[in-house]
Amino acid sequence: MKGLSVEARVGLLILLAVGLLAAFLAVLGGVDLGAKYSLYADFDNPGNIKPGAPVNVGSIRIGSVDEVIYMGGRFDEATGRRPLIRLHLRLDREVQDTIHEDALFYVTSQSVLGEQLVSIDPGDPERAPLEEGAVVEGVDPPRLDLALALIYELLEGTTRFLRERRTQLRGLLDHITNVLAELDETLSENDERIDRIIAKVETAMDETNTLLANANATLDGPAVRRSLRNLDRVLASAERDLDPILTEVRSLVNEADQAFGPEQRENVQQILAEGAAIAVEARGAMGEARGLLDHVTEGRGTVGALLMDEEIYDDIQELLRDLKHNPWKLFWRE
Template sequence: MEQQRKEFWVGTLVLFSVGLLLVFAWLLGFVQPLGKRIHLSVFYQFAGGVEVGAPVRVSGVKVGKVEKIEFLSSPASENVAGTSVKVLIGLDSQVRNLIRQNSKFYINIAGIIGERYLEVTPGSEDSPVLENGSEVRGMDPPRVDQLLSQGYGVFGRVQEFLERNENTMQELLTSVHSLMTDTNSILKKLDRKKVSQLIENLNTVSANVAVLSQQLRSPKSSKFIDQLADLVDRAHEIDKPALQKFLQEEGVRARIF
């Protein structure tokens, strides 16, 4: 009897430990007993240091993990051409309708020196939903080493240019300094009252021009201008000898050029 009691407690302890282990595994995302997972293969040319077990997030929320990473032993298919790494990810089925053909798969980093994770942006509603087992092309993360190398190259060329044109740069700086000095000297010599008066006069002229322009746009002014133009056109049509004869008959002696 005593032996059976010990076996019972040992079995209970083992079952409790297994259950506790399953709970921890579920919380950590290693198992998903309450739903079916969907799997996608994401292809990259540069994986950016992501590792197996790294979280997968959709809109910043963890919904899965990276399950496997492998190099391609054969050329990739046409839709993922130019890649060398395949990342297999598992996602909760509840986000199935968010993962569509126009979704983007980025490799991000949490903080400055945090862990790498895979971020998925939800697709638009008019794009088809990705089926389980689909292959998609991921967005390669920027390579810091290449950026630094390019930066060093640019700095080197700038330094070489400055060394080669040292005299020219010195002359340019001297000219700029002289120009600024002369400008300051001219500004100091100017009478501020005269400058202020000049600005006021310009404002007055500008206001008068604006008023005149507004008056010329009035209906009365437009009518006057039209009448004046019509009168000038009629004057061109008058015969000069006839006009001279008319004036002489009226007792006006005139010479018309």
């Protein structure tokens, strides 16, 4: 440095500063001489993403947001959607074959208060890679502002309710306190009984378990299994034979129907009508017989008295016994 002129020293310092500044601007501008390709991602709410924001897969930067395009919900014929915002992404050409058709595009941030970025889930490797210029539908980030607004509204409503119903709430709390105190008192007084009840419930539960175990054992037993097998066979047999039987019955009915002519049908109808009349008369006779039987059963009338009055029965029995011992009384009257 000693041999350098003043102008040279000044020039060197200027060059140093310019070099540092140029290197800094290159880093800031993300100067990258590698080949790039474009993708587009549609969002309704891409958060606060800005041009130049990084595009990452995992934590690896593979490109940047080149442009944030306002689409305004206009119909896009190419995609059939109405996007609000479209992000133009410039990605490294070398990763093109790893970003597939079912890739997911998120807007997220590096940390709690960090810079926002586009994160890509590359999708299924079996699917085809996304072509240059493809437009995909992005996954909108959660609207924390809306969530906070809703929470605020909820808290405000709760506060207002608590403030307006303070008296009622205090009364309710007093009631609850009283109920709890009484419940506690009741439980303390009936401590032994409760223990007994619990013990009984436990016993009942044990017995129930035993019963269920036995029932299971029975159901799993050979007899039940055999019965089920038989029932199964019967059902199978019925299923197999029912259709032919029904067919035969149906054909018999048809044949009977065809065998009977109009005259026979009239005779049958007449016979049935007469049968019905006889049935009515029989029902009347049966009714009268039942009435007579009731009459006798109740001990009314001579026959009823004879059959149902025990005193008469005893008298007759005494009479017969007396006659057996003294047959002359048939001929001799005192």
